[in-house]
Amino acid sequence: MGRYVAIAVYALGLLATSAAWGAYVEYQGPSGNLNVAGNWYVITDPGDPASRTGETRLPVAGGAFGSFVRGDDAILRNGTTTTVNTSMESGQWSIGGPQITGQATAPATTMYIPSGGTLSLSGDDPYDLLQLNVGGPYPATLNVNGGDVNIHWYRGGNINVGSGSGTTGTLNLSSGAIQVEVPFVNSSDLHIGHNGGTGVVNQSGGLISRPGQECEGSIWEGLGDGGILVGHGGYGEYNISGGYARFADNLRIGTTYTADDDTTTAGTGLLTVTGGTFQFGRKGWVGSSRGGIANVGHIRVLGGTFQSHKSVPENIEKGCSDLYIGVGESETCLVNAVGKITVHQDATVHTLGMIMGYDGGDTDSSQMELKLAHAGNFDVIHTDWFAVNGTVEVSLVGGYTPAPGAEWMIGQMTHAAVPESTLYVSPTLVITPGFHLEKRNTNLDLYLVCDGLQHPGDANNDGAVNVGDLGILAGNWQQVTVLGKAWKEGDFTGDDVVNVGDLGVLAGAWGWTGTPVPPPPGQVPEPASLTLLALGALAMLRRRR
Numbered sequence: 001m002g003r004y005v006a007i008a009v010y011a012l013g014l015l016a017t018s019a020a021w022g023a024y025v026e027y028q029g030p031s032g033n034l035n036v037a038g039n040w041y042v043i044t045d046p047g048d049p050a051s052r053t054g055e056t057r058l059p060v061a062g063g064a065f066g067s068f069v070r071g072d073d074a075i076l077r078n079g080t081t082t083t084v085n086t087s088m089e090s091g092q093w094s095i096g097g098p099q100i101t102g103q104a105t106a107p108a109t110t111m112y113i114p115s116g117g118t119l120s121l122s123g124d125d126p127y128d129l130l131q132l133n134v135g136g137p138y139p140a141t142l143n144v145n146g147g148d149v150n151i152h153w154y155r156g157g158n159i160n161v162g163s164g165s166g167t168t169g170t171l172n173l174s175s176g177a178i179q180v181e182v183p184f185v186n187s188s189d190l191h192i193g194h195n196g197g198t199g200v201v202n203q204s205g206g207l208i209s210r211p212g213q214e215c216e217g218s219i220w221e222g223l224g225d226g227g228i229l230v231g232h233g234g235y236g237e238y239n240i241s242g243g244y245a246r247f248a249d250n251l252r253i254g255t256t257y258t259a260d261d262d263t264t265t266a267g268t269g270l271l272t273v274t275g276g277t278f279q280f281g282r283k284g285w286v287g288s289s290r291g292g293i294a295n296v297g298h299i300r301v302l303g304g305t306f307q308s309h310k311s312v313p314e315n316i317e318k319g320c321s322d323l324y325i326g327v328g329e330s331e332t333c334l335v336n337a338v339g340k341i342t343v344h345q346d347a348t349v350h351t352l353g354m355i356m357g358y359d360g361g362d363t364d365s366s367q368m369e370l371k372l373a374h375a376g377n378f379d380v381i382h383t384d385w386f387a388v389n390g391t392v393e394v395s396l397v398g399g400y401t402p403a404p405g406a407e408w409m410i411g412q413m414t415h416a417a418v419p420e421s422t423l424y425v426s427p428t429l430v431i432t433p434g435f436h437l438e439k440r441n442t443n444l445d446l447y448l449v450c451d452g453l454q455h456p457g458d459a460n461n462d463g464a465v466n467v468g469d470l471g472i473l474a475g476n477w478q479q480v481t482v483l484g485k486a487w488k489e490g491d492f493t494g495d496d497v498v499n500v501g502d503l504g505v506l507a508g509a510w511g512w513t514g515t516p517v518p519p520p521p522g523q524v525p526e527p528a529s530l531t532l533l534a535l536g537a538l539a540m541l542r543r544r545r
Contacts, residue, residue: 025090026075043075077138079107084147089120096169097136108139113176115146122152132159135169135197143172144206151180151188160191162199162234170200173243177207190228190247193236193269195257200236203276205243227281231269231297233257240304241275248309251280251323254287254297254337254482268296270482273347275304284308284323284351287339287365295337298482299325300496302342302371307350321352326366326390340367340483342496344397345408348379357389357426366390369486370410370448371494373398377409385422386411386446393486394432394448397494402450410437411446432487433461433517452517457509459490463516465509473498473506 162169227250308321326339357366473490484496
C-alpha cells in the first residue's frame with residue numbers, strides 16, 4: 001500500500017512542476033553529425049509554415065531539453081544520412097516525419113547512433129504519452145551501432161517502427177542498447193508494422209530491454225505494462241540473429257490494430273530467431289482473431305533461444321508466460337486467423353506452456369512445423385503444459401532422410417509434481433503422413449515417431465515421383481509467404497520456399513516408385529492445369545541438363 005501512495009505523491013509532484021508543451025524542432029540541414037546547433041529550426045505550429053522562427057536550438061541533455069523538462073519534439077526528415085555522436089534529449093523523436101504543412105516532401109532518412117552517441121526521450125508530464133517514431137510520411141531507418149537509445153516514460157508511450165498507413169520504418173541494432181523504463185501507468189510498447197504501416201527490426205547484437213509488469217504478484221504489479229507487437233494492424237518483421245531481446249510483458253504477432261471487434265485492420269507478423277536470445281514475459285499470442293479478422297502470425301525458431309520469462313530458473317515463480325498459437329473465439333462462424341510456430345532441431349524453445357488452437361483446435365488456425373536435420377532430440381521444454389491441436393508439419397532439412405522407426409523427443413514437461421501439468425494431443429490432429437506422436441513417461445514427454453517416410457520428391461505421397469508431384473511444385477513455385485511452404489507443397493529442402501533447390505531434389509528422384517504413404521483426410525488431387533504447367537517445367541529442366 002505504501003508503494004502506491006508513494007507513486008501517487010510522486011505523480012502529483014510531476015503535475016505541479018510540469019512544463020508546457022514545446023515546439024517542433026526540425027532538422028533540415030545537410031548530412032553530417034547532429035552536434036551543430038545551427039542545423040535546427042523551431043516550428044511552433046506544424047500546421048503553419050510561417051511559424052518557423054529560425055532559432056537554432058539543439059535538444060541536448062541538461063539544457064532546455066534536459067531531463068524532467070518537457071522539451072521540443074525533434075523531427076528528422078532531411079532525406080540523407082545523419083549521425084548522432086553526442087548526447088541528445090527531446091520530448092519526442094520522429095524520423096521521417098511528420099509532414100509539415102507547406103514544406104517540401106523528403107526522401108528516405110537514415111540516422112546512425114555509434115558508440116558515444118545517445119538518443120533520449122524524457123518528459124515530466126504524467127499525462128503526456130511520448131513516442132519514438134521510425135518512419136512516418138517518409139521512409140526512415142534508425143541504425144544503433146554502439147550507441148544508446150534511452151526512453152524515460154512516466155505515463156507510457158511507444159517505439160513505433162513503421163506506423164501509419166503507407167509508412168515504412170526500419171530499426172537495425174548491431175551493438176549498443178535500446179532500453180525502456182517502466183512507466184507508472186499505461187503501457188509502453190514496441191510496435192513493428194503498426195496501423196497500416198510496414199516495419200522491420202533487425203537485431204544482430206546488442207540489447208533491447210523492456211522490463212515491466214511480469215504478472216500478478218510480481219514486483220511490477222500495479223505499474224504500467226507493455227510489450228512487443230509485430231504486425232499490429234500492419235506488416236511487421238522482427239529478425240534476431242544475435243544479442244539479447246528481453247520483453248517482460250506481452251508478445252503479440254499478427255494482431256488487430258484496434259478493438260477486438262474490429263473487422264477491417266488485419267495484421268501480419270513474422271518473428272525469426274536464428275541466433276541470440278529472445279525472451280517474452282506475461283503471455284504470447286501468435287495469430288489472434290478475437291474479432292474474427294484473418295490475422296497471420298508466425299514464429300520461426302531456426303537457431304538461438306526463444307524463451308518465456310517464467311521458463312528462466314531464477315524467475316520461475318514470476319510471470320504467466322503462456323504461448324498461444326492460433327488464437328480465436330468461436331472461429332467456426334468467423335474468418336480465421338492463423339498462428340504457426342516452426343522449430344529447428346538445433347534451436348532452443350523454453351516456455352511455461354504452449355497451447356495450439358486456443359479456440360478448439362481447428363486445423364487452419366494452429367500449426368507447428370518441425371524441421372528434422374539429424375537423429376538428436378529437440379530442445380523444447382514446457383514447464384507446465386503443452387496442448388497440440390491443429391496441424392503438425394514435418395520437414396526434412398540438410399538432406400537428412402531417417403529410416404522408419406526413428407524417433408525424436410519434441411517436447412518435455414518439467415513440472416511433474418504440479419497436478420495441473422497437462423500434455424494433450426488432439427485426436428483430430430492432422431500430421432504429415434508417415435509420422436505420429438506418442439505421449440510417454442507418464443504423459444510428460446512427447447515423441448515424434450517415423451512410420452513410413454515420405455520419399456524426396458513425392459509431394460502427394462502416392463508412392464511415385466512423377467508429373468503429379470511436379471505439378472504441385474509448379475503451383476507453389478517461388479511463392480513467398482509469412483507461413484512458408486510445406487513438404488506437401490513442394491518444399492523438399494525445408495527452407496520454406498519452393499525454388500530450384502526443390503526442383504533439383506525432384507529431378508534427382510524422378511521415376512522412383514515405392515509404397516504409398518496414406519494421405520491425410522480430404523486431400524484433393526492437383527488440377528490438370530498445374531500438371532500441364534509441370535510438364536513444361538520438366539522439359540525445360542531436361543534441356544538444361
